[in-house]
Amino acid sequence: MGRGKVQMKRIEDKTSRQVTFSKRKGGLMKKARELAVLCDVEVALMIFSDRGRLYEFSSAESIGKILERYRIHVEEEIAVRQSAEKGKRYDAGFPAQLMDTGPQQMIQRYLEEQNIEEKNMIELTQLEKELDMILRQTRFKKTQLMMEGLKALQEEQQNLRREKTQVEEEMAAMRSDQNANDHHQSHALEQESNPHANDYTPQLQEAMLHLF
Amino acid sequence: MGRGKVQMKRIEDKTSRQVTFSKRKGGLMKKARELAVLCDVEVALMIFSDRGRLYEFSSAESIGKILERYRIHVEEEIAVRQSAEKGKRYDAGFPAQLMDTGPQQMIQRYLEEQNIEEKNMIELTQLEKELDMILRQTRFKKTQLMMEGLKALQEEQQNLRREKTQVEEEMAAMRSDQNANDHHQSHALEQESNPHANDYTPQLQEAMLHLF
DNA sequence: ACCTCTATGTATAAACC
DNA sequence: TGGTTTATACATAGAGG
Numbered sequence: 001m002g003r004g005k006v007q008m009k010r011i012e013d014k015t016s017r018q019v020t021f022s023k024r025k026g027g028l029m030k031k032a033r034e035l036a037v038l039c040d041v042e043v044a045l046m047i048f049s050d051r052g053r054l055y056e057f058s059s060a061e062s063i064g065k066i067l068e069r070y071r072i073h074v075e076e077e078i079a080v081r082q083s084a085e086k087g088k089r090y091d092a093g094f095p096a097q098l099m100d101t102g103p104q105q106m107i108q109r110y111l112e113e114q115n116i117e118e119k120n121m122i123e124l125t126q127l128e129k130e131l132d133m134i135l136r137q138t139r140f141k142k143t144q145l146m147m148e149g150l151k152a153l154q155e156e157q158q159n160l161r162r163e164k165t166q167v168e169e170e171m172a173a174m175r176s177d178q179n180a181n182d183h184h185q186s187h188a189l190e191q192e193s194n195p196h197a198n199d200y201t202p203q204l205q206e207a208m209l210h211l212f
Numbered sequence: 213m214g215r216g217k218v219q220m221k222r223i224e225d226k227t228s229r230q231v232t233f234s235k236r237k238g239g240l241m242k243k244a245r246e247l248a249v250l251c252d253v254e255v256a257l258m259i260f261s262d263r264g265r266l267y268e269f270s271s272a273e274s275i276g277k278i279l280e281r282y283r284i285h286v287e288e289e290i291a292v293r294q295s296a297e298k299g300k301r302y303d304a305g306f307p308a309q310l311m312d313t314g315p316q317q318m319i320q321r322y323l324e325e326q327n328i329e330e331k332n333m334i335e336l337t338q339l340e341k342e343l344d345m346i347l348r349q350t351r352f353k354k355t356q357l358m359m360e361g362l363k364a365l366q367e368e369q370q371n372l373r374r375e376k377t378q379v380e381e382e383m384a385a386m387r388s389d390q391n392a393n394d395h396h397q398s399h400a401l402e403q404e405s406n407p408h409a410n411d412y413t414p415q416l417q418e419a420m421l422h423l424f
Numbered sequence: 425a426c427c428t429c430t431a432t433g434t435a436t437a438a439a440c441c
Numbered sequence: 442t443g444g445t446t447t448a449t450a451c452a453t454a455g456a457g458g
Contacts, residue, residue, distance in 0.1 A: 001450045002437025010252045015442095020437080021251035022443090027435055028243050028255075031452095035240055035259070039233035040222045042260040045244070049253050153365045160372045164379065171383045213433045214454025227425090232454080234426095239452055243435095 021049065029057045233261065241269045 011017040025047060036043040036059035046056040223229040237259060248255040248271035258268040 001435045001452090003439080003448055003450090004437060005450070006246075006250070006437075008246065008249055011250050016437080017251050019443095021247070021253065023436060024243070024247045024251065028240070028247055030435090031236070031240050031243060032257070034218075034220065035233070035236045037220055038218070038223050039229050039236065039262075041233065041262055043240075043258070045255075045257045047247070047253055047255050050251075150362065150365070153362070153369065157365065157369055157372065160369065160376060164372065164376045167376065167379050167383060171379065171386070174383070174386055213435090213452045215431060215433090215456080216454060217433070218454075228454085230425090235453060242452095 025055055029055070032057045033059070237267060241267070244269045245271070 011020055028047075029045065032043050032045045035041065041059070043057070043059045045058070046054060048054055223232055240257065240259075244255050244257045247253065253271070255269070255271045257270070258266060260266055
């Protein structure tokens with residue numbers, strides 16, 4: 001476009017590169033907006049100029065929302081791919097993985113026959129149900145896993161507390177045994193590191209249960 | 213461009229909207245690529261079709277890098293704004309978008325007007341979108357919450373370990389001080405309650421990161 | 425639904441200010 | 442550096458297969 005045909009390579013002249021950048025940036029933004037409006041889709045565009053300045057366009061109120069959506073999208077894909085390719089390790093030393101094979105197979109099949117467009121209403125409804133089921137299962141497993149992790153952590157913490165108390169008692173006994181003898185540095189350590197720590201996790205757990 | 217001038221509003225005819233989408237998506241991608249190459253800048257473009265499919269272009273090897281860069285950029289801006297304003301509390305590192313009042317209000321409204329039966333297709337689709345958005349946000353928040361909880365637990369646990377070690381050392385010192393004097397019940401307690409405990413939580417965290 | 429064709433609207437390179 | 446002009450390349454709407 002313009003007087004001359006353009007080579008698809010970096011413009012070496014700094015000035016005209018800058019000029020072109022400015023012009024084309026505007027054009028791109030405009031077209032992005034048009035696509036979003038005309039076709040009623042979400043579009044996000046971000047451009048970092050070589051001097052680090054950011055230019056962005058987003059059809060949603062905040063580009064953050066689209067990024068969030070993107071993040072989730074990608075994460076879901078990664079999750080699917082990971083569980084699809086032979087439950088990659090992340091089980092090592094883990095509470096019973098509850099990983100039955102059913103869902104993966106379904107997802108696999110689903111991903112393979114990607115021609116969703118060609119399904120009819122009934123088939124789509126069926127597919128929707130299946131996917132919904134898988135999603136529920138996945139979410140449930142995730143929650144379960146996290147809960148187990150939290151519980152394990154809590155138990156270990158209780159053990160630690162118990163042991164600590166024991167040691168302290170032992171020490172106290174020792175001290176009173178020799179109390180007339182000499183007096184060491186008896187600076188306390190009596191204070192709990194966090195007095196509400198015991199309450200924290202149950203609260204968290206409960207809150208999370210109510211979240212879903 | 214084309215036979216007729218185009219109105220800047222949603223194309224109502226579904227077929228031509230779809231066709232336009234396909235054409236313009238290609239054009240936009242091409243122009244994004246051109247901008248990136250010609251002007252030697254980083255460009256990221258993502259498009260969500262109304263059926264949830266994602267189309268993306270990125271000049272960097274991974275769009276993730278650009279997202280990372282974007283995140284940092286935004287965080288810096290927020291930091292700047294925070295120190296500029298009266299530290300409005302964006303909840304440290306949390307995307308501000310999740311903090312809007314929207315979801316609860318929407319759910320409230322939704323629950324109040326329960327006569328779903330009387331909604332038409334368009335309204336229902338809109339509702340579906342909104343609910344989907346809320347669901348995503350909720351899931352994200354839940355994960356975040358759990359991660360924070362785990363982190364807190366881990367930190368506390370480290371504190372406990374540290375304190376325990378301290379007490380034990382103190383005790384050892386005491387013991388050697390009076391060693392000729394008398395011998396108490398010096399049964400060990402030396403064994404770690406769980407030798408792999410230190411490794412456990414990082415593993416858990418990592419696993420969970422991969423889960424989503 | 426997808427390709428081709430083509431008339432026409434747009435974007436923009438280069439030139440000038 | 443930034444706006445205006447102009448010639449030209451490009452993108453694409455609409456039609457037809």
